[in-house]
Amino acid sequence: MSAPQPAWLTEGAPHVWRPYCQMKTAPAPLAVARTQGARLILEDGRELVDGIASWWTACHGYNHPHIREAVERQLSLAPHIMFGGLAHEPAYRLAARLAALLPGDLDHVFFAESGSVSVEIAMKMALQYWINRGVAGRTRFLAFAGGYHGDTLATMTVCDPDEGMHSLFAGVLPAQHIAALPVDTASEAALDALLARKGSEIAAIVVEPRVQGAGGMLFHDDVVLARLRKAADAHGVLLIFDEIFTGFGRTGDLFVCQGSGVVPDIVTLSKSLTGGTLPLSAAIASRRVFDAFWSDDAGAALMHGPTYMGNPLACAAANASLDLFETGAWRADVARLERGMAEGLAPLRDAPGVVDVRTLGAIGVVEFDTPVDIGGLCARFVAEGVWIRPMGKVVYLTPPYITSDVELERLTGAMRKVLGGG
Template sequence: MTHGTLWLPYTQMRTALPPLHAAWTDGCRIGLEDGRVLIDGIASWWTACHGYNHPHIAEAVRHQLARMPHVMLGGLVHEPALRLADRLAALLPGDLEAVFFAESGSVAVEVAIKMAVQYWLNRGERGRTRLVAFRGGYHGDTFATMAVCDPEEGMHSLFQGVLPQHHLVSLPHDDAAEAELDGFLATNRTGIAAILVEPLVQGAGGMRFHAPEMLRRLRRLADRHGLLLILDEIFTGFGRTGSMFACEQAGIVPDIVTLSKALTGGTMALSAAVARRHVFEAFLSDDPTHALMHGPTYMANPLACAAANASLDLFEREDRLGQVATISSLLAEQLEPCRILPGVVDVRVMGAIGVVQLDRIADMNALKARLVAQGVWVRPFRDIVYLTPSFTITTDQLATLTRAIHQALGRAG
């Protein structure tokens, strides 16, 4: 075991190949201990939107480290958290203005679920404990979030007998499916707290895209049946789909939105569940039990908030969405030749997301090795090879990534 005592994620430790040993990062590159340099095609699980080691973020973190690395948020507040909350509320559409910080995306989704269930309890409506989630969806690996993922996708199927039971349905892609979901909600609405969906892209469930109209359908259905709508923008937020937030493309405002991943520019762990005014007001009461009784130890960590504020500075100062548009065009052009390769069933692009869909990946380890041999870091999973690069990637680096995928798949047989 070359990793020693380290237990790796999503890895069968008995049969896995030895992990590569990263030594440094810079821009869109990862340097390995053995001297090789890889172009990162997935921005460290979609987080490093500005590339690695951006000097503006690094300086902000250094400054905050010297001043105050951490202080509890219980009974205390600090300027980085106050400023970040204000800025997120100003960026998000509508009256999404009550910002609750946590450390990870999974926890942010758990907080959103807790908010939704307690919203109804505080209003005197008991029994609204279930969520409506969607096939192909993924929202995290903690127990509450596993319960709203698609169990058929494999990662969480072992725990079906342990997890809370929610309603798992199909996305309403057309009028007939919307009518079917409408009928389901009419029958079950008194037990439902909220509808939960990843807007525009179901990420870890297979990079499945849907149109903005889908979100408008869900907003209409939520309003018709008096339900909360939660959008999980942990992957899609901060420019990944081509707009700052995916919900903007549908012109809707969710009742709660979750954020993480690129929030700090891939520098520190931080997440947020942000609620609309009417959700927050349901927790205001003379009754102390109506408070949201949740408080992650490192919530609103000042270092992470400083990194996030610096990341938002970069979105303001530099044309990140313009860069995403350029990446989108290049991905569409450069991945299209993969469509005629054996085993390829689809090629699709949205924003800075490019996906080559296969009928299957026969030997995942061999495919990963071929990609690394060409100097790129790409992590295929299930039946897709995908790219989610940093927005600051150069055209040459992007071409290297797309060429490596084409060549690796071309030799897959």
């Protein structure tokens, strides 16, 4: 017999509109009492190893003492300070540190709260870059099949229009150019031909480097990024890297733009920026982009300002998270997780319906030939003591980097048992 639901859940359930589910038919969510390390502790006392790191954010694990102490210190000083006309140490120190870590001249940091909004800001920067330079007609974007960049209005337009979550809005939102990633000579030639025809109306190319996350955990090589940089330069368009998922070590490099040697004109960051502690994002522009806004003309300024941009609590958490990254310990952990997932998921290659098993850094993916039963699989995984939330055709792992070998085996063992890999 299942344990009774806590009062706060039953009383609040009629009023909370939950994400990505049909409210009429979806099962009740699991009630979480607290978190620790790589685990979710439920109200009924059960503990689940979190294989998703709270949508890819809790890279250092939950309740990391260094981040918690930094937030507590900042809370005693100032929980929030508006960024219009005022400044505070956590945000300015964080901006300088991010600029120092990122390659090339990605030096100008514009803060926001969510990843989707940071992509919106990057798109707005790209559009106004051309306006400020006196170039008319650059009003569209080039994005890629399999891509996902957020659920806000502008970001929806650069997601995959057919395989993504936003096909319902086809014909309502502005149409962008969606192409195949240049993974070979044929697709590279097709991309070049598209840019030759339409380049004069394109403000920027938008791509998730190395891994298209919510589109199906689709991997591509760094040579693809080099081709995109070459194409952007040849046709005079900007290049935006959406590193909201891939940034902060998830693929094995601190940033893909750092490890690949391909530097975009704008990069967006979020997810693990604060170690999964508080909402924060950033759109970080190159000197070339920033210089187009540097003017005596007030009208050339970027007229954007999220209310909680540069929130001191979130910036304190992000600075503490960067402290942890600077120790370098995460590199060995990510490599260990990659080896463990490659070994633990390999038997699933022969499971019914499986078309691919792949790993990259702290990402492990089992892909099926048809969409999976998300609700049914979630329930079976919970019964095995793990939290794994599939999407589309993939069942995947993106665990916190501090996940122990025993916890990782629990995750991969659950996947083998539930998915039929022995």
